Amino acid sequence: MKKRESQQDKRFKIAHREALIGIILVLINFIWWYGFAYGLGSAKVEQYSYIFGLPAWFFYSCILGFIVMIILVIFTVKFLFKDVSFEEEEGETK
Amino acid sequence: MNWAVITPLLIFLLIIFAVGMWSNKFVIKSHSFLEEYFLGERQMGGFILAMTMVATYGSASSFIGGPGIAYTKGLGWVLLAMAQLATGYFTLMVLGKKFAIISRQYKAITLIDFLKERYKSKAVVLFSAASIIIFLFSSMTAQWIGGARLVESLTGLPYTTALLIFAFSVLVFVIVGGFRAVAITDTIQGVVMFGGTLILLIATIKAGGGIPRIISDLAAENPDLISPFGADQSLTPSFVSSFWILVGVGVVGLPQIAVRAMSYKNSKAMHNAIIIGTIVVGFIMLGMHLIGVFARPVLPGVKIGDTVMPLLSMKVLPPYAAGIVLAAPMAAIMSTVDALLILVSSALVKDVYLNYIKPDAGNDQVKKVSFSVTAIIGIVVILFSLSPPDLIVWLNLFSFGGLESVFIWPVILGLYWSKGNKYGAITSMVIGMGSYIIIDQFYPNAFGFHTVVLPIFLSLAAFVVTSLFTQQNEGMMHVRMEK
Secondary structure, three states, X not given: OHHHHHHHHHHHHHHHHHHHHHHHHHHHHHHHHHHHHHHHHOOXXXXXXXXXXXXXXXXXXXXXXXXXXXXXHHHHHHHHOOOOOOOOOOOOOO | OOHHHHHHHHHHHHHHHHHHHHHHHHHHHOOOHHHXXXXXXXXXXXXXXXXXXXXXXXXXXXXXXXXXXXXXXXXXXXXXXXXXXXXXXXXXXXXXXXXXHHHHHOOOOOHHHHHHHHHOOHXXXXXXXXXXXXXXXXXXXXXXXXXXXXXXXXXXXXXHHHHHHHHHHHHHHHHHHHHHHHHHHHHHHHHHHHHHHHHHHHHHHHHOOOHHHHHHHHHXXXXXXXXXXXXXXXXXXXXXXXXXXXXXXXXXXXXXXXXXXXXXXXXXXXXXXXXXXXXXXXXXXXXHHHHHHHHHHHOOOOOOHHHHHHHHXXXXXXXXXXXXXXXXXXXXXXXXXXHHHHHHHHHHHHHHHHHHHOOOOOHHHHHHHHHHHHHHHHHHHHHHHHOOOHHHHHHHHHHHHHHHHHHHHHHHHHHHOOOOOHHHHHHHHHHXXXXXXXXXXXXXXXXXXXXXXXXXXXXXXXXXXXXXXXXHHHHHHHHHHHO
């Protein structure tokens, strides 16, 4: 019984940490997206600079932001996420 | 009829049929019919999991409606659409391992099973089942109509015939194949959606003479088309940002998405799905909406937004390629409808029939009931789609935000906050749905935010306050559950 509980705790601890990482990622994603879009995009259209033909605000916010998020997601999943078993140990199913 | 366009579509339908028949083998020989039919025996690997989430989420609006709006609003609408990137990783990370472990402990097959075990309340179960059935039924009808219109416009068949062809093809594979057929066809459909987006994006950029040329054409027509504020300056930062709740993080509360977070095999599948899902959903949303904007100089003067994508495909692509690309929105619609169909059926069979009407039904009887309930729902939806009642149209407006307001907190706080109890859950659900409908009627887009924002916060407050106030009489129950 004791063993099962500590094992549960360990798995839940991992799960809680990963859920928190999800929230942090979404915040980074949002700040990046909002910052570049409205930071650069609020200027007059005549003063826009362009990257690969796209307005700079759009390139940084939507294109580069997308690429950065992919890299961050791959990094967190590969290095911060842990494998856990979802099944109950034998004899302990309800 | 344009056979060059239709042939790829037909081949696509045949493949989908074949998958349904193949999945039926699993349904017939499975040990636990319910778990197989409604959850595919929790055997989804990473790629299938990612694709079924993306495909279920990506619907008619991602391929037809969205690009149409982007066409009129400009790059500001692409910015808004990119809020959906979060759905790729956020849902699986947040529901994540805890949901997978707990739903296995509870032996939950549906989202409602989870709520039932967590809150032990008949009111929660019945209210959830009712909201799923009512809201998803109406959004299914809406998607169905969209699918039929698309078939109608591509083939020139009359609406009724188009509807029957479309509905029949979806019904067959869902009824015989269950969740496994849905997930595998979703995967094929997800690939078609991805490929279709890529082909059309390249063809459109080429037809427009390259990106710099397209952007300067847009700026020459109306500079605001390339600003984040939209062609008519109507897209304020707070309004656009609130879509992060409606189509970003709030998606966690959609039952058709949440149920997928309990269907995967192991944590490796989940890890892969997070990566693949983020890439695919981001690419499709960015690509399709960008196509909508880029279509403007290529195809000026389109009046009805919904026709931009079909017209553009026919214009910039050779016919057979247009057929492949136009299979994408059809795939998007089918993969949304099939998920809703199996979910509504599970709510009726598993959550209502087996819980309260006939708990002791044998395996064969459950099988018969499941097949026939799925079929009957499908047929009723067809009848509704032939001449949609106003009520359905009205209800569909709420289905996305309404379901999110109902389910998000009972699911999330049910997982992560042990003090949450059934009183909190039911208050939060009722307030979530009630306030969504009321605010939408009387004060839409309150304080410059999308309608969904306020109800989400109200239902959170309702959940927390009620749970804390009812702690004493729940004390005993709570101790038992913690153990």
